[in-house]
Amino acid sequence: MTRLWNKGFREHERTLEMTKTAYLTQQEQEILVRLGDLLIPGGAGMPKASASNLLSGIQRILNIRPDLVDAATEMAGILDGSNSWTVEEIRAVYPTRFLEVAELLAGSYFLDARVTGILDYLDKETIPLDSEENRNAELEVLVKPVVERGSVFRKTCS
Amino acid sequence: MAEKIGEHKLPEIADVVVIGAGPAGSVMTKSFAMAGMSVVCLDQGDWPDYSTSRNAGEEYEIVGGNEWSPLPNVRRGVGDYPIDENDADISALLWNGVGGSAMLYAAQWQRNMPSDFRVRSLDGVADDWPMSYEELIPYYKQAEKDFAIAGLNGDPAVPGTDYPMSPTPIGKSGSLLAKAHNNLGWHWWPGANGIATREYGRLKPSTRRGASYLGNGDQAKSTVDVTHWPDIARHRNAYLLTRSTVARIETDSFGKTSGVIYFDAEGTERRQKAKIVVLAASGIGTPRLLLMSANEQHPDGLANASGLVGKRLMMHPYSAVVGTFDQEIGTTQGAYGHTLYSMEFYESDESRGFVRGAKWGLMPTGGAMEMTKSFPWGENRDLWGENFNSTLRERLNHSVTWGIIAEDLPEETNRVELSTDLVDAHGLPAPKIVYETSENSRKLLAYHVDRATESLLEAGAKKITVAPHIRNTGWHLLGTAKMGASAEDSVVDHSGRAHSVPNLYIVDGSTWPTSAGVNPTATVVAMAMRTAEMIISGRNS
Numbered sequence: 257m258t259r260l261w262n263k264g265f266r267e268h269e270r271t272l273e274m275t276k277t278a279y280l281t282q283q284e285q286e287i288l289v290r291l292g293d294l295l296i297p298g299g300a301g302m303p304k305a306s307a308s309n310l311l312s313g314i315q316r317i318l319n320i321r322p323d324l325v326d327a328a329t330e331m332a333g334i335l336d337g338s339n340s341w342t343v344e345e346i347r348a349v350y351p352t353r354f355l356e357v358a359e360l361l362a363g364s365y366f367l368d369a370r371v372t373g374i375l376d377y378l379d380k381e382t383i384p385l386d387s388e389e390n391r392n393a394e395l396e397v398l399v400k401p402v403v404e405r406g407s408v409f410r411k412t413c414s
Numbered sequence: 415m416a417e418k419i420g421e422h423k424l425p426e427i428a429d430v431v432v433i434g435a436g437p438a439g440s441v442m443t444k445s446f447a448m449a450g451m452s453v454v455c456l457d458q459g460d461w462p463d464y465s466t467s468r469n470a471g472e473e474y475e476i477v478g479g480n481e482w483s484p485l486p487n488v489r490r491g492v493g494d495y496p497i498d499e500n501d502a503d504i505s506a507l508l509w510n511g512v513g514g515s516a517m518l519y520a521a522q523w524q525r526n527m528p529s530d531f532r533v534r535s536l537d538g539v540a541d542d543w544p545m546s547y548e549e550l551i552p553y554y555k556q557a558e559k560d561f562a563i564a565g566l567n568g569d570p571a572v573p574g575t576d577y578p579m580s581p582t583p584i585g586k587s588g589s590l591l592a593k594a595h596n597n598l599g600w601h602w603w604p605g606a607n608g609i610a611t612r613e614y615g616r617l618k619p620s621t622r623r624g625a626s627y628l629g630n631g632d633q634a635k636s637t638v639d640v641t642h643w644p645d646i647a648r649h650r651n652a653y654l655l656t657r658s659t660v661a662r663i664e665t666d667s668f669g670k671t672s673g674v675i676y677f678d679a680e681g682t683e684r685r686q687k688a689k690i691v692v693l694a695a696s697g698i699g700t701p702r703l704l705l706m707s708a709n710e711q712h713p714d715g716l717a718n719a720s721g722l723v724g725k726r727l728m729m730h731p732y733s734a735v736v737g738t739f740d741q742e743i744g745t746t747q748g749a750y751g752h753t754l755y756s757m758e759f760y761e762s763d764e765s766r767g768f769v770r771g772a773k774w775g776l777m778p779t780g781g782a783m784e785m786t787k788s789f790p791w792g793e794n795r796d797l798w799g800e801n802f803n804s805t806l807r808e809r810l811n812h813s814v815t816w817g818i819i820a821e822d823l824p825e826e827t828n829r830v831e832l833s834t835d836l837v838d839a840h841g842l843p844a845p846k847i848v849y850e851t852s853e854n855s856r857k858l859l860a861y862h863v864d865r866a867t868e869s870l871l872e873a874g875a876k877k878i879t880v881a882p883h884i885r886n887t888g889w890h891l892l893g894t895a896k897m898g899a900s901a902e903d904s905v906v907d908h909s910g911r912a913h914s915v916p917n918l919y920i921v922d923g924s925t926w927p928t929s930a931g932v933n934p935t936a937t938v939v940a941m942a943m944r945t946a947e948m949i950i951s952g953r954n955s
Contacts, residue, residue, distance in 0.1 A: 294799065295799065295802060296798075296802045297800055297803075298803060299800070299802075300803040300804040300806075301803075301807075302806075302807075317473070320468075320473055320476065320481075321476055321477070321479060321480055323480050343798050343799045347798075358786065358798060359476070359479065359783075359786070363475070363476045363783055366781075366782045367472050372782065375782065375806070375807070375810060376811075377746055377781065377782055381623070382623060383622040383748070384622075385582075385612075385620065385622070386583065388580045388611070388612070391580055391583055392566075392580055394589075395566055395584070395604055398584075398596070399568075399592075399603065399604070401596045401599075402569075402570065402596070402602060402603065403570060405570070405599065405601070407570045407573075408571045408760075408761075409527050409528055409529065409571050409572070409573070409757070409760075409761065410527075410528065410529040410536060410761050411528060412528040412531065412536070412547065412548075
């Protein structure tokens with residue numbers, strides 16, 4: 257039997273999948289926040305997931321990663337009505353979905369400026385280059401022993 | 415829409431058709447255009463859309479999981495075809511579109527070593543290449559100018575470099591490892607990268623966001639959409655057809671190629687006749703197309719008299735060793751190439767129990783999301799839950815990675831063939847890859863992991879993490895249309911010309927007789943320049 261790879265290109269699929277974000281219900285969102293606290297309980301001077309701007313982050317990520325919507329809704333359905341799951345149990349029973357939802361929740365957490373501020377994480381700021389002279393001066397000192405040791409390749413005849 | 419560069423309608427018979435607008439295909443197209451030849455380049459993908467890579471935004475680290483994934487089976491973007499990988503222990507990573515897979519490269523620029531061309535003579539395994547390092551030196555030099563390489567000349571491991579720019583800063587982590595290697599008496603050198611460190615042509619100096627891996631949003635990385643295509647566009651005799659998928663290469667009654675059949679952007683089947691066809695479609699795409707081009711004259715696929723089309727797939731098994739330091743070492747940002755490299759253990763040493771070696775490249779571990787990934791951190795059993803925040807702080811800005819590229823020796827059982835049940839959007843058979851990491855590669859990687867651990871401990875690392883073997887490391891796709899002197903045991907000759915189809919050339923990594931143990935882009939484009947020169951001079955004479 258021939259398996260045809262769908263003709264739908266990425267932009268078409270994204271249009272379709274974008275509509276799924278509307279179906280994250282209030283209850284699903286609450287369950288995801290609870291799961292967030294289970295995975296990211298805070299500590300080391302940092303807030304727990306629910307103390308970050310998690311729901312806003314989830315929405316931002318699902319808008320650019322609609323492929324994670326199914327994982328989010330499915331995991332919310334699995335955890336619905338129970339607070340007794342442990343991280344290890346979820347991971348053992350639903351390994352793929354676990355990793356997808358963990359990516360969603362951690363990514364959302366890191367979109368909170370307070371979190372990245374505590375980490376002193378510059379987050380894609382530009383860092384200007386030092387002058388070429390300064391850079392080369394540092395390197396000349398460092399590479400001197402390498403140059404003095406000499407060739408480390410096997411010579412061949414052309 | 416397909417984009418056409420050039421103001422007139424396509425030539426009925428082009429001097430050359432080039433398949434693939436990656437680095438090698440673009441080098442060829444530019445050379446032919448400058449020589450006054452009519453050239454039509456087809457690529458099944460599109461121009462890159464850097465707005466979606468969000469390189470200056472907070473979401474940068476999340477888009478690589480889907481739209482910018484190196485896995486076509488995940489990405490499923492314009493021009494992507496599925497790959498059947500059920501019988502492979504490494505996945506093929508590639509990008510279809512203008513820029514080719516370099517769209518997702520870290521821009522680490524490394525020439526092959528002289529010994530890579532003499533593997534049989536020196537080590538008694540695999541094959542010598544039908545060319546030498548010395549023959550390629552002028553082409554390497556030209557490529558390093560055209561591709562805007564920033565590096566430090568004078569490395570005693572890599573003879574004859576002439577980089578046009580000084581290297582990107584090695585940073586705190588690079589300085590630590592450089593001093594460690596000086597203590598150990600081991601080779602290291604500042605990394606050469608296709609990342610500009612000053613205004614250079616159309617490239618801008620690196621912003622050091624640490625975000626140049628996905629696409630080229632800051633225009634500091636050397637990708638051919640920036641470095642080559644604006645020049646090509648000035649030639650009225652050059653054409654680029656995007657979203658145009660070649661279905662087969664045609665041959666005439668004399669056994670020569672007469673052109674290609676392709677599906678245009680609207681899915682209409684078209685023919686482009688040509689005097690010469692050049693394949694630059696990657697170590698997966700090239701054998702796929704040769705096999706899809708089977709006809710009555712060539713029942714086993716085009717240029718396949720030797721039976722080697724698709725065989726000898728090499729993908730550079732890869733290991734990573736992470737050192738975590740107590741102090742901050744500046745590894746959340748920076749130029750995302752290799753800040754240092756080491757060739758200390760590159761050459762064969764019988765006492766190690768394996769042949770050949772590997773290049774090491776020192777790379778930052780990256781931003782916050784990268785601290786949660788299974789590569790290089792493994793299963794992360796202890797990450798989620800009460801240890802999350804402390805582990806995050808332990809890793810972020812405190813860790814650096816030696817990436818180890820193992821030389822992969824060719825084996826005919828590792829191969830690309832046509833899937834019998836999986837097809838692409840046009841109904842064309844998907845490639846199936848069969849690949850198993852060899853015993854030599856496993857021994858080689860184990861040895862190098864131990865040495866890289868020593869290196870990081872000498873630099874002061876307090877914790878070492880060895881990345882597990884994972885599938886998604888097949889960046890370098892090599893060997894599937896072997897170059898050699900004889901039609902009996904190779905697909906193309908020393909110039910890249912198919913032994914059995916005299917006006918068909920292959921210029922991507924599929925022609926490599928052996929894989930070397932370094933990033934291949936430098937040698938792929940140097941060889942493409944050499945082939946272009948041979949074709950043009952042959953035409954003129």
